[in-house]
Amino acid sequence: MPAVELINVSKTFGKKKALDNVSLAVEEGSFTVMCGPPKAGKSLIFRILVGLETADEGRILLSGRDITDEPASRRNIGYVPQSFALYPHMSVFDNIAYPLHLAGAPREEVARKVDATVAMLSITHLVKKTPDQLSGGEKQRVAVARGLMKDAAVFVLDDPLVGLDYKLRERLMDEMKQLCEELRTTFFYATSDSLEALTLAQSFIVLDDGRVVEKADVLSLYAEPQHVRSLELVGFPKANVLQATSAGGAVDLAGLKLAGPDGLAAGAVLAGIRPEDVRLDHSQALKTEGTVQIIEHLGSEIVVYLDVGGSPVTAAFAADGVVPPDLDSRIPVSVDPSRIMLFETASGRLLGRGRAGGAVHG
Numbered sequence: 527m528p529a530v531e532l533i534n535v536s537k538t539f540g541k542k543k544a545l546d547n548v549s550l551a552v553e554e555g556s557f558t559v560m561c562g563p564p565k566a567g568k569s570l571i572f573r574i575l576v577g578l579e580t581a582d583e584g585r586i587l588l589s590g591r592d593i594t595d596e597p598a599s600r601r602n603i604g605y606v607p608q609s610f611a612l613y614p615h616m617s618v619f620d621n622i623a624y625p626l627h628l629a630g631a632p633r634e635e636v637a638r639k640v641d642a643t644v645a646m647l648s649i650t651h652l653v654k655k656t657p658d659q660l661s662g663g664e665k666q667r668v669a670v671a672r673g674l675m676k677d678a679a680v681f682v683l684d685d686p687l688v689g690l691d692y693k694l695r696e697r698l699m700d701e702m703k704q705l706c707e708e709l710r711t712t713f714f715y716a717t718s719d720s721l722e723a724l725t726l727a728q729s730f731i732v733l734d735d736g737r738v739v740e741k742a743d744v745l746s747l748y749a750e751p752q753h754v755r756s757l758e759l760v761g762f763p764k765a766n767v768l769q770a771t772s773a774g775g776a777v778d779l780a781g782l783k784l785a786g787p788d789g790l791a792a793g794a795v796l797a798g799i800r801p802e803d804v805r806l807d808h809s810q811a812l813k814t815e816g817t818v819q820i821i822e823h824l825g826s827e828i829v830v831y832l833d834v835g836g837s838p839v840t841a842a843f844a845a846d847g848v849v850p851p852d853l854d855s856r857i858p859v860s861v862d863p864s865r866i867m868l869f870e871t872a873s874g875r876l877l878g879r880g881r882a883g884g885a886v887h888g
């Protein structure tokens with residue numbers, strides 16, 4: 527039975543349909559990541575789930591129990607909101623203990639739980655401080671600790687690492703995963719950061735403009751995204767998405783011709799290409815040239831940002847003995863047409879992959 531289920535949930539603010547018939551399930555014991563661009567509706571889903579907003583339509587189930595009409599105080603969900611406020615006049619200990627005090631827990635139990643949680647998050651040394659003595663990262667850990675205080679069936683974390691520097695985020699991501707395993711509970715986690723999503727998720731829910739556009743495990747979402755938003759959100763560096771047109775079954779991608787999948791209708795399409803599928807030579811069937819604009823050395827990987835016929839294109843390859851091109855140089859670029867994913871522009875849905883031979887049929 528899923529730990530959390532939303533069934534046909536919709537919410538409108540004024541004329542804006544912020545959530546449009548959202549249905550999703552979070553399996554018990556899973557680390558499920560909800561990923562989506564800003565304003566997709568991630569926080570709103572969490573706020574409805576914990577009872578801080580009400581849905582206009584739809585039902586919410588917690589371990590099979592319908593909690594749609596239950597007040598927030600009776601929903602057994604641990605919550606770390608995106609913007610958290612620590613009580614400035616309270617110590618870190620009291621901030622973390624607050625949900626237990628509210629629930630009337632005995633003093634010894636409060637001390638035991640707070641001690642265990644701060645140890646898990648490596649913030650034992652902070653308990654006597656007040657929030658104004660903490661760095662941004664420390665404050666965020668305190669907020670996470672406070673969110674974990676409840677003996678909750680589900681923990682909901684809304685972009686808890688946003689705004690932290692890369693190193694700290696990496697460490698906290700490891701801690702989050704460990705926490706999920708140690709607590710043997712369900713984590714439902716929102717982020718708009720693709721690296722964070724890839725690192726943490728066992729299963730993914732991709733949200734776009736108030737709609738769930740895909741639900742899948744990490745591997746299949748990466749290998750065969752069914753929606754252009756999934757392609758863009760899951761992968762690092764970010765995938766290339768280029769405008770193209772189709773006619774007579776062939777696709778014209780900035781003058782390069784390839785055959786589309788069977789039954790391809792005429793019109794605008796989006797061509798998605800992962801950076802690792804862009805070759806900086808002419809070894810692949812679709813050949814063109816590009817101008818090198820930026821080169822990033824990421825240790826084991828080199829990322830090259832190119833201008834290809836006026837469109838930005840990113841290429842990524844293993845650094846292993848490869849000499850990167852010169853800045854501003856004009857270099858060969860090629861792609862295997864079967865690595866190009868074609869999406870319908872209007873719906874964002876995957877149409878299929880390209881094939882060689884568009885010039886012949888088109």
Ligand SMILES: Nc1ncnc2c1ncn2[C@@H]1O[C@H](COP(=O)(O)OP(=O)(O)OP(=O)(O)O)[C@@H](O)[C@H]1O
Nearest residue numbers: 539544562563564565566567568569570571608718
């Ligand atoms: N209380 C509210 N009143 C009016 N509009 C709202 C309210 N809450 C959410 N919205 C709107 O609903 C949409 C979804 O917002 P939400 O905060 O859930 O997005 P998000 O995916 O969490 O974005 P971000 O990553 O930027 O936090 C936005 O267009 C937002 O303006």
